[in-house]
Amino acid sequence: MNSKKNNAATIKDVAEAAGVSVGTVSRVLAKESAVKPALQARVLKAMADLDYRVNIAARALRTRQIDLVGLILPDITNPFFSQLAKCVEVEAVKRGHCVMLASSHGDCETESSHIQAFLDRSVRGIVVVAAADGSGQALKSPVPIVSVDRRFGRYPLIATDHEKGAELVADYLYELGHRHIAYIAGPQDTEVGRLRRDGFVKRIRALGSRGDRVTLKIRQGRFDYNSGERVARKLLEASASLPVTAIAAASDQLAIGALRGARDLGLLVPEDVSIVGFDDIELASLVVPRLTTVRQQTDLLAKEAMDLIFDDARKPRSQLVSGELVIRDSSSSPGYS
Amino acid sequence: MNSKKNNAATIKDVAEAAGVSVGTVSRVLAKESAVKPALQARVLKAMADLDYRVNIAARALRTRQIDLVGLILPDITNPFFSQLAKCVEVEAVKRGHCVMLASSHGDCETESSHIQAFLDRSVRGIVVVAAADGSGQALKSPVPIVSVDRRFGRYPLIATDHEKGAELVADYLYELGHRHIAYIAGPQDTEVGRLRRDGFVKRIRALGSRGDRVTLKIRQGRFDYNSGERVARKLLEASASLPVTAIAAASDQLAIGALRGARDLGLLVPEDVSIVGFDDIELASLVVPRLTTVRQQTDLLAKEAMDLIFDDARKPRSQLVSGELVIRDSSSSPGYS
DNA sequence: CACCTGAAATGAATCGATTCAACCAAAGAT
C-alpha cells in the first residue's frame, strides 16, 4: 500500500519508514539544523534501506538553486582553455557541484544565449572566458558571474598578470645579455595582446634608457603558429643588416611558429637566436628545443574564480595571478655556441 | 495586486495577462497540441511582454527530464578528448540541450559517482569515454548511455574502426615499397592498443605471405611521447644490422616521440625512415616533418553517439566509424633521397 | 429544433522537496 509505485523512494517514503515527518527528514538532509541523534540515526537508516536519493529538481524548484556552475569558453580545444576547464571542474567537484560546459566559438550572440540557458537552469554561478573584448556589456544576473582571462562585461576578472609576466621575460633576456631584441605582438584588439606588449616594451625601454642601449623591433602577429613562423622569418632574414639575438613572442603558439621560422632559415635556437613564449601550453615542453616561456597558473585562476562564486562574504573583486617564468632550452646568452 | 512580487514572471502571470488558463499557456509552450491561432498569439504576446521564461526546475519535477546530456571523459586536456567534447557540445546545442562535463581522471570510482550525479540531475542521456577497460560493469540507468572510443559496461560503443585504420597504414606502407617495418604498439591492456596492433600485424603478415617477404618487428610502448622516443631509438640503433625503413606507431604521441628519436640519431624523416601515427591530433600537422597519420572523425563519433541518445526509435547498437589516412610529409618510399 | 460530436479550453491534482508557523514537552525561573 505504501510502496504503490516501483519508482524511486521519495522523502515521504523515508519519513514513513522512519516514523517521522517529512520536515524532519528534510532537516537531516540539510545537516545543519538540530535533530536528535536517535531520530537522525533512524532517518539515515531508512534512507539507506530505501536507497533514497533527493530529487534535485524538486529541491531546485523550492530553493531556486542547483549544485551547478556554468563554464563558457570560446573554444575547448584550445589547450589553455581545456587546461582551465579541467581545473574548474576539479574545483567544482571539490564543492560538490557539477559543471555545465558551453562553447561560444568567439561569438557574442551564442555566448549570451548560453548564459541565458545557464540562468534558466538555476546555476549557482558562471565562469566565463569572454568571447571577445567588450562582450557581455549589459547583462544582469541573479547569480555571481566571474570572468577569467578575458574580461566579460563589468564582472570581476581573474587573470594572469600579463604585464608583469611580460616584464619577467624582458628582464630575463636583458640579464642574459641580449641587446638586440624583437617582440612578436599578439592582436592589439585584445586586451591580452595589448597588456603583454605594453609590459614588455615599457620594460625594455626602461632598461635601455638606464643601462646599455637596446634596439627593439616590434612586429604584429596573430596568435597562431603560421603567423609566428612568417613574422619570425621576415625578422631574421632582415637580421643580416640589423641583428636580432632574441625574440619574445606574445604566445607559445607564436613562439613555436618562430622556432620553425628560425629552423627554416638554418638558424640554431638558442645558439643563433633565443626564443621565448608565453602561456606554457603542453606543447611548449614537447617541442625541440623545449620552449622557455611564462606559465599561467590555471589551477590558481580556477580556484580564485570559484572562490569568488562561492564565498558570498568576499566582495567580488578582480584579481591578478602572477605568471611563472619557466626556463627551458630555447634561450641562452647571445653569441653562445 | 497581481504583480505582488518583483520576481520573474510565472506561467500563472502569463495566463492572467493573456486572459486564459495556465493549462492553455502550457499547451502553447508544448507547441504540438492544438491551440487556436488567435489565443496562441495572445499568449505569445503576453509572454513577450512579461519577458517570461519557463522554470526548468518545475518542468523537470513534473516530467523527470531536463534538456541536458552528460559527458564523462578521462581527461579533458587530452587533445583527442577535447576535440570530442567540442563536437558533442555542438551536437547537443543543435538539439537544444546543454552538456554537463565531468572528468573521471581514469578512475572508475569517480566515474560512477559522476554518472550517479548526472542521473540525479535527470539528464536525458550520458556519453562516456570509459575510465578504464572493463569499467561500468553493473550499472543500470533509466536513460540511454553511450560509450565512445572506450567501451563502458555493456552499453553500445561508438568508436573508430581501429583495426581497419591500422590496416590502412599497413597497406599504405607496403605499397610505398617498405619491406622492413616496425610497429610500436600501445598498451596491450587497452582494447584500442590491441585492436590497432592486431589490425596492423595481421595485415602485414597477410601481405608478406602472398607477395614479397616482409620483416616485421613489434615493440611495446605506452601511449606517450617519451616512450615513443625511447623505443624508436633502440629500434633504429639496432637497424644497422637489421634494417627498418618504416615505423608505424599506435598513436600520434608515440609517432612524434619516434620522430624525435630518429632525429636524435641523425636520421632524416622520411628519407631514412618513414614514420606514421594514429589519431591526427592537432600537433600532428604542426610537427616537422608534418606527420602522416590516421584521422579519427570526432565529428561523426559525436553525431552517432548523440543520435543514439535522442532517436528513441533506433535500437541502441554499437557502431564503428572509419578512420581516414591523411598523408603528410613523414612518409615516402624507402631509399628516397 | 433538439441532439450529438469533437475540438478547444479550463481547473485542479500532482511532482518532491523546503520552510515556517504552530505545537509540545521538558527544563529553568519565579
Next chain:
DNA sequence: ATCTTTGGTTGAATCGATTCATTTCAGGTG
C-alpha cells in the same frame, strides 16, 4: 506550583510547471 523558555518536531503551504478529467462551445445531422 505556575509561567516562561527553548530545543525538537510536526504538518501544511509553497515553488511553477504538466496533465488529465471535465466543461464549453460551435457546427453538423436527422
